[in-house]
Each structure stands twice: as structure tokens, then as C-alpha cells.
Amino acid sequence: MKLLVDVGNTRLKWASVAGDARLRPGGVFAHTEGSLVAELRREWGALARVESAWVASVVSSAREEELAAFVRERFGLRAQFVRSPAVALGVRNAYAEPERLGVDRFLALAAAHAREARLQVLVSAGTALTVDALDAAGQHLGGLIVASPLAMRQAIVAGTARVVARGGQLRERPRSTADAVVTGSLYAAAGANERFSASLVSPGEAMPPLLLGGGGADELEPLLGQVERVHDLVLHGLALWAREAGTPDG
Structure with a gap:
């Protein structure tokens, strides 16, 4: 095992x-x-x-x-x-210094590519929000690292005297400070993803498929339109890596 x-x-x-x-x-x-x-x-x-x-x-x-x-x-x-390589598991790393790409991002991309080879965007909503693009040939097209909605809210609350986010909810037109903070954080994250995804296609073309995972995915999903929810992509990518590498000596 x-x-x-x-x-x-x-x-x-x-x-x-x-x-x-x-x-x-x-x-x-x-x-x-x-x-x-x-x-x-x-x-x-x-x-x-x-x-x-x-x-x-x-x-x-x-x-x-x-x-x-x-x-x-x-x-x-x-x-x-495992450290992020320049090329492995059918994926080519876009970073000039490959090892600086978080290995979680690389392995998740490898798992997504093994799942289906296509132009796609992978969003992971964790402590940070990462957004990465991959084409059908396995070329990583780059990505974003954004403060997660939770981190945005924590930063605003910590840096201001009278702003609270406790009890806030996503509202189309917020009418309380808490709702404004929560909705603003989610709009910011969704907007970053939308702008990045739009950069991958020509005007008028359909947006690429969006894969969404991570502990903060539930609150972000309503703002991202049609998404494919994915789970444990890093572990699936790690399983691919372990299979490729075999069993090392202890």
C-alpha cells in the first residue's frame, strides 16, 4: 500500500x-x-x-x-x-523556475489532465484561492494566486475599527456592513476567475470548463455559473506520481 x-x-x-x-x-x-x-x-x-x-x-x-x-x-x-518539475504526468509547467509552482497546483493539474485532456481552468478555494489554466496538450498556461474570500474578510476586519463580517451573507445588493464585506469578498474572487478565464478565449467564444474544489468551494460556487465540482485532485495527482515513480527504497 x-x-x-x-x-x-x-x-x-x-x-x-x-x-x-x-x-x-x-x-x-x-x-x-x-x-x-x-x-x-x-x-x-x-x-x-x-x-x-x-x-x-x-x-x-x-x-x-x-x-x-x-x-x-x-x-x-x-x-x-514531491516537488514541481518542468514536465511530468503529461503536464508542462509554465513557470521559468518550475519548482516555484506549488506542488499542490501541479499535481491537481496533472489529475485534471488525466481526467480529461482539454482546455480547462482549475480553481482551488483554500487558504488562498488559486486559479490555473491548462490546455488540451497538457501545457500549463499560468495562473493566479488570490486571497481567499475568508482571508479578505479577515484582513478587512483586522484592519478597520468598526467593520464586522460576522453573520454576513451573499446578497445581490447588500444593505448591511456584514453583508457588504461577505458579498464583496466573493465578488472579488469570482471576478478574478472570470477575468482570467476570459483571457484564454477569443471574444464571443464559450468560456473554458471550470473545475472547482477546496474547502471554500461551497460559498463561491453560486457566483461561478456552471462548474464541475472536483474533490481530492492533489491526492489523485499524487497517486499518479507514485504509480509512475514506483516504490522507492526505504
Whole structure:
């Protein structure tokens, strides 16, 4: 069994894949709260016959070393930290310095391309909002990193004396401060996506298909029109990577 770990800015998600190549959901928890090792002991206490551990991480090297040390202790394995390459899994990275593209973004693009090869836009609404485009040949066309709607609201509340967002809702014409903050944050995120998507097509052409995932997807979806909801694309991309790489030596 291969252990797959997606360590985002806020949450750690994991899954496993065995001989049938089917992704088996594992668990998810906020790794910024409490002890990472204690959480991993609870999550992985019953796991057996782990042959390799593959990690997609966007956190600090110190946090990665915590995870690597626990993998060594628990399974006697060296954790394999994936970094974004120039080309892999049918995807060509648009960055001049490929490793600077977040590996979560690269793996999600690889999973989307494996799912269907076409011009498409992938939106991930997490701690940050990322928007990436990919063409039918697997060429990454670049992307955006935007403050998530939640981060926008937190920044406004923290930076002003009398603005609150608690209890605010999405309204077409907000008539309270809380509704104005919530609606403004969602409009800003949706507008960034719309402008980026429009740049990919000629005037009058249909917008490319939009894949939406991440913990903040529910509140953003009503403003994005027709979308395809996707789940765990990073883990699916990591499964593709692990299959391509085989089983490394511990």
C-alpha cells in the first residue's frame, strides 16, 4: 500500500492506494492546531503494510521534517516529498523556475489532465484561492494566486475599527456592513476567475470548463455559473506520481 499525504497551509489530508490503483480515502485534520505527531498517531495507528509514503507539501521545512521523522518512526520509511518539475504526468509547467509552482497546483493539474485532456481552468478555494489554466496538450498556461474570500474578510476586519463580517451573507445588493464585506469578498474572487478565464478565449467564444474544489468551494460556487465540482485532485495527482515513480527504497 502507498500512503499519500497532502499537507496544505491549514489542513492535512491523506489517502492510500493499493494494487488496484483505486484511491482509498483516509482522513483530514487541521495540522496548525495541537500536535502534528499526536494527530498522526491517531490517524495512522491502524495502518499496516505501508510500502511507501508520498507527500505533497506547501508548509515549512521544519514542519516537513516533523512529518518525515514520524514516517520513519512509524513505518521505517523515508517520506518522498514531491516537488514541481518542468514536465511530468503529461503536464508542462509554465513557470521559468518550475519548482516555484506549488506542488499542490501541479499535481491537481496533472489529475485534471488525466481526467480529461482539454482546455480547462482549475480553481482551488483554500487558504488562498488559486486559479490555473491548462490546455488540451497538457501545457500549463499560468495562473493566479488570490486571497481567499475568508482571508479578505479577515484582513478587512483586522484592519478597520468598526467593520464586522460576522453573520454576513451573499446578497445581490447588500444593505448591511456584514453583508457588504461577505458579498464583496466573493465578488472579488469570482471576478478574478472570470477575468482570467476570459483571457484564454477569443471574444464571443464559450468560456473554458471550470473545475472547482477546496474547502471554500461551497460559498463561491453560486457566483461561478456552471462548474464541475472536483474533490481530492492533489491526492489523485499524487497517486499518479507514485504509480509512475514506483516504490522507492526505504
